[in-house]
Amino acid sequence: MKTGARLLVEGLQREGVETIFGYPGGAVLPIYDELYDAPLRHVLVRHEQAAAHAADGYARASGKTGVCLATSGPGACNLVTGIATAYMDSVPLVAVTGQVPTTMLGNDAFQESDITGITFPITKHNYLVKEAAEIGQVVRDAFFIAGTGRQGPVLIDLPKDVMTTQVEHVPEVREARLRGYQPTYEGHPRQVERAVALIREAERPLLYIGGGVVASGAAVEVLALAELTAVPVASTLMGLGAVPCDHPLSLGMIGMHGTEAANFAVTECDLLIAVGVRFDDRVTGRVEAFAPNAAVIHIDIDPAEIGKNKPVDVPIVGDAKLVLRAITAKLARQERGDGWLSRVRRWQEEGAGAAGTADGLSPAAVIRQMNALLDENAIVVSEVGQNQMWTAQHYCFRRPRTWITSGGLGTMGYGFPASMGAQFACPDETVALVAGDGSFQMNIQELGTVVEYDLPVKVVILNNLYLGMVRQWQELFYDRRYSYTELRPVDFVGIAKAYGVEGMRVENPDEVGPALEAAFDAEGAFVLDVRIEREANVFPMVPAGAAINEMIGRRGG
Amino acid sequence: MRPHTLHVLVENRAGVLSRVAGLFSRRGFNIESLAVGTCEEPGMSRMTIVVLGDDARIEQVKKQLNKLIDVIKVSDITEQSTVDRELALIKVAAEPGEGRAEVMQVAGIFRAQIIDVGPKSVILLVAGDSEKIDALERLLRQYGIKEFVRTGKIALMRGMKGGR
Ligand SMILES: Cc1ncc(C[n+]2csc(CCOP(=O)(O)OP(=O)(O)O)c2C)c(N)n1
Numbered sequence: 001m002k003t004g005a006r007l008l009v010e011g012l013q014r015e016g017v018e019t020i021f022g023y024p025g026g027a028v029l030p031i032y033d034e035l036y037d038a039p040l041r042h043v044l045v046r047h048e049q050a051a052a053h054a055a056d057g058y059a060r061a062s063g064k065t066g067v068c069l070a071t072s073g074p075g076a077c078n079l080v081t082g083i084a085t086a087y088m089d090s091v092p093l094v095a096v097t098g099q100v101p102t103t104m105l106g107n108d109a110f111q112e113s114d115i116t117g118i119t120f121p122i123t124k125h126n127y128l129v130k131e132a133a134e135i136g137q138v139v140r141d142a143f144f145i146a147g148t149g150r151q152g153p154v155l156i157d158l159p160k161d162v163m164t165t166q167v168e169h170v171p172e173v174r175e176a177r178l179r180g181y182q183p184t185y186e187g188h189p190r191q192v193e194r195a196v197a198l199i200r201e202a203e204r205p206l207l208y209i210g211g212g213v214v215a216s217g218a219a220v221e222v223l224a225l226a227e228l229t230a231v232p233v234a235s236t237l238m239g240l241g242a243v244p245c246d247h248p249l250s251l252g253m254i255g256m257h258g259t260e261a262a263n264f265a266v267t268e269c270d271l272l273i274a275v276g277v278r279f280d281d282r283v284t285g286r287v288e289a290f291a292p293n294a295a296v297i298h299i300d301i302d303p304a305e306i307g308k309n310k311p312v313d314v315p316i317v318g319d320a321k322l323v324l325r326a327i328t329a330k331l332a333r334q335e336r337g338d339g340w341l342s343r344v345r346r347w348q349e350e351g352a353g354a355a356g357t358a359d360g361l362s363p364a365a366v367i368r369q370m371n372a373l374l375d376e377n378a379i380v381v382s383e384v385g386q387n388q389m390w391t392a393q394h395y396c397f398r399r400p401r402t403w404i405t406s407g408g409l410g411t412m413g414y415g416f417p418a419s420m421g422a423q424f425a426c427p428d429e430t431v432a433l434v435a436g437d438g439s440f441q442m443n444i445q446e447l448g449t450v451v452e453y454d455l456p457v458k459v460v461i462l463n464n465l466y467l468g469m470v471r472q473w474q475e476l477f478y479d480r481r482y483s484y485t486e487l488r489p490v491d492f493v494g495i496a497k498a499y500g501v502e503g504m505r506v507e508n509p510d511e512v513g514p515a516l517e518a519a520f521d522a523e524g525a526f527v528l529d530v531r532i533e534r535e536a537n538v539f540p541m542v543p544a545g546a547a548i549n550e551m552i553g554r555r556g557g
Numbered sequence: 558m559r560p561h562t563l564h565v566l567v568e569n570r571a572g573v574l575s576r577v578a579g580l581f582s583r584r585g586f587n588i589e590s591l592a593v594g595t596c597e598e599p600g601m602s603r604m605t606i607v608v609l610g611d612d613a614r615i616e617q618v619k620k621q622l623n624k625l626i627d628v629i630k631v632s633d634i635t636e637q638s639t640v641d642r643e644l645a646l647i648k649v650a651a652e653p654g655e656g657r658a659e660v661m662q663v664a665g666i667f668r669a670q671i672i673d674v675g676p677k678s679v680i681l682l683v684a685g686d687s688e689k690i691d692a693l694e695r696l697l698r699q700y701g702i703k704e705f706v707r708t709g710k711i712a713l714m715r716g717m718k719g720g721r
Contacts (some may be wrong), residue, residue: 120575180626181566304617
């Protein structure tokens, strides 16, 4: 005889789960009782949203499925932003929530919320489990769904009585086999053939890579194709790190705050090889002006992404790694007439001028010094806003899974808990968070968690005393009317100290290097409050709705 | 923009209908008609969904439907040779006498059945394609329609390729 709660914990172990992030409450007490002596590490966060973000950061850093746990009602609802964040970035996550007993379901009982209903649109799938005997299989299926195909979050809602029910005959858990879910991994041979022909003939080809490349572990394959056929590579925010930023064929980030080289190249290319990307509006700008003269090959594991925003000439549904291998296998080493590559190189050189203005402490300089101090395995996490874009622009990511950021949803408050998750996943690597003063205050309470678990996370606050990115838009598009975007100064070092975390404030440019060194050398967590130039902007920038090559503020202007 | 008829084979599970319906509303599609019931496969249901849209949008909706774990198969049967029917129940004001006789006559022309007779009204049952039901409704309006319900369209492909 086993209780439902026991079956859950055993199910998690069967899936190889080692760490879960959670917060207790009445409806999950049976699970917490099981966890009391289970061989699983439960991390007590300070807010459920942080549990979801931490599980997400854990997943992005490790490639494994992250797990979070919350009680019914308010606990479950507090997971929602984290689940939505994972959904938008296709991160494998299993969220377990408690629910009121089945006899009270639908009665607006104390701490009841219809969490499966609430999360329909932000989960890959979800379950309300009514029979304890089903739990083992549901856990298996949930992990299978979360971690395969286009990855994503799955929620399991467990009514309290289901957790306490004694199951007499525990059914054997079989391999997940779902009639309605059979992802395609191998690319269709005919489409692969067509892609090969286009690549051979193209004069100005461009690879446009995104998070799907990281998810499928296809970084090596992308580089192999790029080098073999001399194709430059532009990366989305989510794809950074897949190709080393300092590789000669790397054009850096494409899109609203992308590089000149990437944005001009996509405008002029005659073949766009899109891999694991979704033609997001932050990348394409006005979509008709995105790769206007190019034939488009689109490789994605999710058929629904292909042709969604932009017509595609060669659709290839499949796993990026396998498809790229199939394509590369059919190609011989190819030289490109130097016209295209030298043009691209000229854009790269022209765009490489130093960003930032002369006076004050420049955010770009902070990021570049971080880059100089950290090795290629260090994991850099960001919050959302200018801090995120500066990091994406000025840090040189060289390996997949070393860059963790909320791309699709752009969730402020994501970064700090995600950096905790990343640190749990990679205890031996340096994990550094770049934050804004606004974003950091959205989950600042997790300083408590960081201290409790001795997580040596380094927090670098680029403090402009503004909700900087919004202020930037107000400056550029709302006549400098800074409506509710100024933040009052906060003694971040004092707050960190109050939680038991070391900290330091930095106000002069020449203090940045030593302060970063002190932070990275410190044994434990560290909070650096860096007072950057208040009105620094992120440039270049493509205004929303403009064409991708219509950038303003080029070269730090 | 034209009506497309989709067959959606789904697992017969709680919540499937709201997943499917929610997907349509979330992406701004208007469902013209939706009918669900069990089908020839044990444990599955078949939905017949009529939705308006241009081909590209419909393509996207089909792909999104296919992503739902509980959806087993989506087929667009718009271009296929199909038989389709809707069922309607219509309660018409019909006092005994001439009015009722006229209503019964109209019913006869449309092969509608009178399935209930009350002191001041009768209930008609009619099956047919949407146009036929629309036409009957229009005709009966002059007598006074008290209540009107229709099922939404169900459809099957003709001949050998029918079923899955
Ligand atoms: C939860 C949430 N609320 C609001 C926003 C809108 N938003 C985007 S960037 C930004 C400002 C961020 O300010 P800060 O964290 O100080 O970073 P900075 O831009 O100054 O680097 C805001 C409010 C958001 N992305 N997420």
